[in-house]
Amino acid sequence: MSDIKILTGPEVAKHNGRDSCWIIVHGKVYDVTDFLDEHPGGSRIILKYAGQDATEAYEPIHPPDAITTNLPVEKHLGAIDASTVAKAVKEVTAEETARQAALAARPPLENVLNMHDFEVVAKAVIPAKAWAYYSSGSDDEITIRENRTAFQRVWFRPRILRDVSVVDWSTTILGQKSSLPLYISATALGKLGHPDGELCITRAAAKHGVIQMIATLASCSFDDILNAQANGQTFFLQLYVNRDREITRRYVQHAEARGVKGLFITVDAPQLGRREKDMRMKQVDDDAGAEVQKGQAGVKKDQGVARAISSFIDPSLSWKDIPWFQSITSMPIILKGIATAEDAVLAYEAGVRGIVLSNHGGRQLDTARSGIEILVEVVAALRAKGYHPDPRFEIYVDGGVRRASDVLKALALGAKAVGVGRAFLYAFCAYGDAGVERAIQIFRDEFEMNMRLLGVRTLDELRPEMVDASALNQHIVSVPRDNLFEQTYQPLQITKLKL
Amino acid sequence: MSDIKILTGPEVAKHNGRDSCWIIVHGKVYDVTDFLDEHPGGSRIILKYAGQDATEAYEPIHPPDAITTNLPVEKHLGAIDASTVAKAVKEVTAEETARQAALAARPPLENVLNMHDFEVVAKAVIPAKAWAYYSSGSDDEITIRENRTAFQRVWFRPRILRDVSVVDWSTTILGQKSSLPLYISATALGKLGHPDGELCITRAAAKHGVIQMIATLASCSFDDILNAQANGQTFFLQLYVNRDREITRRYVQHAEARGVKGLFITVDAPQLGRREKDMRMKQVDDDAGAEVQKGQAGVKKDQGVARAISSFIDPSLSWKDIPWFQSITSMPIILKGIATAEDAVLAYEAGVRGIVLSNHGGRQLDTARSGIEILVEVVAALRAKGYHPDPRFEIYVDGGVRRASDVLKALALGAKAVGVGRAFLYAFCAYGDAGVERAIQIFRDEFEMNMRLLGVRTLDELRPEMVDASALNQHIVSVPRDNLFEQTYQPLQITKLKL
């Protein structure tokens, strides 16, 4: 419409402070002076680029339209004459050099045999701050590890001599077809670990008929992800509820309009947990951030990224809000983060379509129990009330899933499907789309093997008596060591070769 | 009959590809072009020797008649003129050099005091790929270790002041005399670890009156083993059921004809487990393989050795097949791989003569329970039905047995005998026949001592109340460590010498 004004580097460079702050993004100049205090990632990171080109820092963690959407049109000052901008000499840090070497040294994908292999590769090839953000749990990280070990306290009681020539691990989740009894759960800030972020999942999930849950705090914008979908691909949406319900209403209705098939409202995060690994990584404060989905803004100023990216979340969310959600959308509503039988019963009675038994990947309340442990009490309580089984109310579990056998244990105990987050996150951080595909393939192989070995042909044949979960609630037994005794006791030695 | 054609090395060397593939084995030339896709070990390993002498690779893992049996007579091209074959310069790898040094440095056999000593020697003296194949368990290898530790959760309640001057640990198994209350269980591919393979067991077992169970996937052929027997030696046969039941019928009836006294049908392996140690050992794909007992062929093409050697196994095997087995043989039929009380009851009711409570040495379904743990529930369930004790239905246990005390625990809890596999496998890998004999001797010494200390003179005097098995089902208790606390807590120190 209007003529685009052309600005020069020196001109922009003058506006390099809090009083007047201009930045260049994707060849355009913006006046962000008034936006400084509104920036979800804090003003500090913007001011670092005041008067300069911020594209490289902006790119990995914002969708292309974030700035144009959030900034009034009169702050769009014009285009920059690129030739007039001084090239920033980019310093390559030792960490970055090591990271590039690790990328080059990744094992071939066929050497990756399990989900842990993805994690060890990801750890080596992503920036330290991404690792700290992804891998951290809250407080002493008891729960994050409990999530894994809880599955190993459930033992199989496999049946034999059933014809298992053909086994089928496909299912439906909320009525949607899924080639696996799991969905890829929401994790935030994917571009910290891979330039394509969550799109890696979208593309791989499309190929293999797996459902992706989109995170409110994804690095890729909701629409970018939806635009990348294949025909008939199914998405769910994870929702952090905004203090400004109007923003939430628009966001939810937009998702429904674009065909999202399930709304997973996070109910275990009125505030984001203290994650000390993340906090130790001081620099995270300087240049990380989060794509807050369009319209989630309105947050308070600089208080560290962890809180900043979540400061819009409404801690007043309560059961009283559920009817409102039911009034604004016809998507099935699922409550994500149920941790007790009592709340599972309330959820059922509130008329939602399902619950996710979860401790938020060990990132919220430490020494909270694992989803698989909660499952046992939830199923018992629902059953006692006549609420289970009920095809209109599905139960999911997440946290610590690394093997198809974990999934089968959850299903045997009454879950409809499980959510898997970090495993896929690490898969794409390590190998992009191909990593996600490999992860799906490994799960598939494991489902085939484990179902045969369990003696079930379809998931319907899974029964509670196929597992022994009696040790589930023995969850932690501290063992103060007897140091004096151990220093004096001399362990038995095996025979030695004469080498 | 016919004149044998004499071929030369250069002539054979021309047929070095997939289109035409000749190989030399034991001085004979064969055209294996059409067999490539039928080879249980995959085509790749054959093609590596296309146009060359393959004897050295063939030898350790096939019986002498494997190739003549599987290949139509028209593909037997003739004899080779050895003088015309270029000697392959055999590269001695660093691994092989270290292995030879380790062989020379083996401790004298009398220094071997227990089964673990065999394992550590075997690990040093066998090829890495043999070790990977033998030692691997499935997935996270929880079950393979659980097998060992489960025995240590059973504690003795020994009785005193009984006259134990004379103790006798002999018994019968399926009515056959056995000098020990254990049989040597089937393990596959023995020649990977020792040139004589399973024959080491045969010869030592004969001397000491111990029963050997022959594996379908033994490296030595069934008939080679039987031919090596001493008078009156007892064998059992482990059976993987072929998709082609006719092959299985011939195999079983041949075994019965040759005097085998028990048919142990493996029921826990519709598909062989994912064993990651084995999978990590990439090269295994290149030159390992399996002696598939005569007539077990008919498998699919190259898909990795682990699957290839087992691809003939029929995943459709079911309870409905049991009467057929009973109709083709009068050998006692035992189901190997029962893992629940429910299936034990079904087995009894199906009229078989016994069951092996087993998780396949931790190589199939991970986090499956150990045999000794299953035993308790099985005996209780059978007893409740009036099925136990019953001399026509014997219960065996295998997995993790390393001590006579393990065996006594199983017998006290109701087993008739136990199967011991890896311990004897490692014994012959480390020391050949002499290793097996030493292993038997150690068991004998331990039985004498432990029976006296338990206060039992014969195995019949073992009683359930002689063990405390109340901790058996506490099988795993995860202990997420408190890393912060452990890094700050300073352990107590013992006094220091002034050196």
Place this chain on the structure above:
Amino acid sequence: MSDIKILTGPEVAKHNGRDSCWIIVHGKVYDVTDFLDEHPGGSRIILKYAGQDATEAYEPIHPPDAITTNLPVEKHLGAIDASTVAKAVKEVTAEETARQAALAARPPLENVLNMHDFEVVAKAVIPAKAWAYYSSGSDDEITIRENRTAFQRVWFRPRILRDVSVVDWSTTILGQKSSLPLYISATALGKLGHPDGELCITRAAAKHGVIQMIATLASCSFDDILNAQANGQTFFLQLYVNRDREITRRYVQHAEARGVKGLFITVDAPQLGRREKDMRMKQVDDDAGAEVQKGQAGVKKDQGVARAISSFIDPSLSWKDIPWFQSITSMPIILKGIATAEDAVLAYEAGVRGIVLSNHGGRQLDTARSGIEILVEVVAALRAKGYHPDPRFEIYVDGGVRRASDVLKALALGAKAVGVGRAFLYAFCAYGDAGVERAIQIFRDEFEMNMRLLGVRTLDELRPEMVDASALNQHIVSVPRDNLFEQTYQPLQITKLKL
């Protein structure tokens, strides 16, 4: 009043033995010959400075008036002419040099994220003997570690969808306002670790509305602490009861007169425990000591510091003494060190105002249970008698508290507040007042987060069913390792990068 006599260094130096022992403190000369055997810290440490200036050794562990109070006025010999005293050449030990370097290398306070961080800094920056004294537990130190791990056997059952916009963790303790549901518990000899000793706590506690419990064996004198108080600041007093009850009476009544709001009588220390870390630190005998609050003297001679500082404690203290305490003070009386339900009931019936369930920080009876474990049986027993809840009888717990989540667990199970000792001790040893303030801040952050995540807005909303304490009494499970197996079993390896 009188002319002050001026003495010279050489004159003082003559009195350098047991027969005649003069010392200089703060510029004054004292004849301590007759006091040698009365010195709570033993005669040896005084004799080390006989004839010399003892100020530097005296200063950290005595209040300014200790010597004038304890020594008859005729032993105050006069002032010293400082110019005549030979300057002691102070040898700087390697330990001291390392300590100073560590002090300079302390991480910035904002890097301290939890209580363990204080401990690791304190360990580096305080003298080895202070560390030994503070950190030691009794015997095998099972209990000191159990205190920490016991909290981790209590798991949360958090509730969701409650409006937690506003959360409030303030409470009252004995009717006194407290900004946190914890008080800073008594720990002894604070100046061993920081020159300002317990005053660091006093000043920080004043700023943040936290209650300080003053220790009988504090390094700073009772009055010094009280004199440093801010308006309205609340103190409790921890009392070791003297064999001479008159001394105790005066001490208690003085405390009440100065406004102390609660009298915590220690009942678990008729004798101080054997603490081997402390005992290993031989030198502690040479120069440590304790400020025994004014009037607590009358102890026996040199028998090692640990006993010396506590030798005035009366082992005959019994239930019969309680009415006497009630007669001499109107402060609420609390019994500190209750370890069984039986004694909790007796305490209630004796009419005291509260109890502290405690094992004295793991420093008394080893393998005594943790306070949090005792809490469960105590609440059950009191409830069964109709004694709980009762606003006139409060229950506290101490030992092992490092996280706000620990506190919330105790409160959910029925405690009114918890005591935190070592964490604040280490905080001021590491950073002085600022450390204590940071510790309070961390607790505050954790309370906010954890209460929101638990779904409680005020402490009143905490309920027993919000925790699963069923594993609490599984306190120790020994795991004799299977050394042979572990030496032979080869752990699974993750994939390796080609670096």
Place this chain on the structure above:
Amino acid sequence: MSDIKILTGPEVAKHNGRDSCWIIVHGKVYDVTDFLDEHPGGSRIILKYAGQDATEAYEPIHPPDAITTNLPVEKHLGAIDASTVAKAVKEVTAEETARQAALAARPPLENVLNMHDFEVVAKAVIPAKAWAYYSSGSDDEITIRENRTAFQRVWFRPRILRDVSVVDWSTTILGQKSSLPLYISATALGKLGHPDGELCITRAAAKHGVIQMIATLASCSFDDILNAQANGQTFFLQLYVNRDREITRRYVQHAEARGVKGLFITVDAPQLGRREKDMRMKQVDDDAGAEVQKGQAGVKKDQGVARAISSFIDPSLSWKDIPWFQSITSMPIILKGIATAEDAVLAYEAGVRGIVLSNHGGRQLDTARSGIEILVEVVAALRAKGYHPDPRFEIYVDGGVRRASDVLKALALGAKAVGVGRAFLYAFCAYGDAGVERAIQIFRDEFEMNMRLLGVRTLDELRPEMVDASALNQHIVSVPRDNLFEQTYQPLQITKLKL
């Protein structure tokens, strides 16, 4: 009587083989040709000194009169002319040099704070074979460690506010006064570790009013020990029953005649256990041995020391023999090695005066339960029958005792006293008599402290409810580690100093 013949070195040197074997001991020459096969320590060790002076090898492990007692008088050939014997050049081994250095570097005795300290010093200063013999347990050494850890599964429930000014830990054992509620239990072959052997115990026990149990297999002769007694000192006798009951009769009656106050018949050793640490120590075969108390000979030939020293033990010993023992002695008879409630009841009904609940220090049946665990079931069973408490039937416990608190736990649960063996053995190996005295002193200090802290003034006040033994039978919980997870999980780190 007779003239003593004088022989020369060269003369003796001719008799240096199996056909004619002479040795010199303490200046006398003996013809041991016919005794070779009777020697409890085997013929090999004698033949090593054939034709030479064997005194140095003989001395540490035989009483002075062993050879004269066992050898017919006609084999006493005469005296040796010492000047004619070639001095053996004694080679000092590297081990011996290190041992001597360790002896010189022992910490001062006051640095020894607990029983483990003795053990670490003993390990350093005694020959490797002595250490192997003393420290070894059977098989996997599960039980030897369980003995220690079992005590740590018993937790205290201490009482407070009882007047504990005076505490008294003296008691009676079998009616004999004992200054401690423990006796020093029998351990064999004391001279292997200290030249004075068991006499160190005798002398120290006399000073402190502690009872010593003399071992059948002590290095010092029974009479040497009795001759070293102080007035009124109490001894018990541990008895291995000989196949030749006449020998046993004489031995028992001699003991009674010399004033022994209790006969502890070992009932858990029809055969000595397989102890692999001992077996690994090959050389033990060459020069160790055992003082078999006068008249215990008559054993079979060379079959390894472990069996040789015990081959006289009668495996046919049974309940039927008890009346015979009761007929030959009026000493109270105690059965040592009871392991079940059933046998405890039988013992009571057989009219013996007491039982020792024991697993023989973890040296016999591995995975047998600990004495403290057995105690709980034994007391319950006896009580149910009305057999407990009964002053005529005392219950003792041994195995793993290292602390006075262990003893108090056993007494609270119903034991009259405990046996402590290895702790005192290591004490005298490390420091001779003074070590034993220090050990007694440490126990005394610990009894004083722990009784005060428990709230008991006399041992009679100990009650079962003062301990929580509910975890006792949770004895082992195996924890197969999750190796993949542990390799990928990155433990939390504490803050770092900038050093």
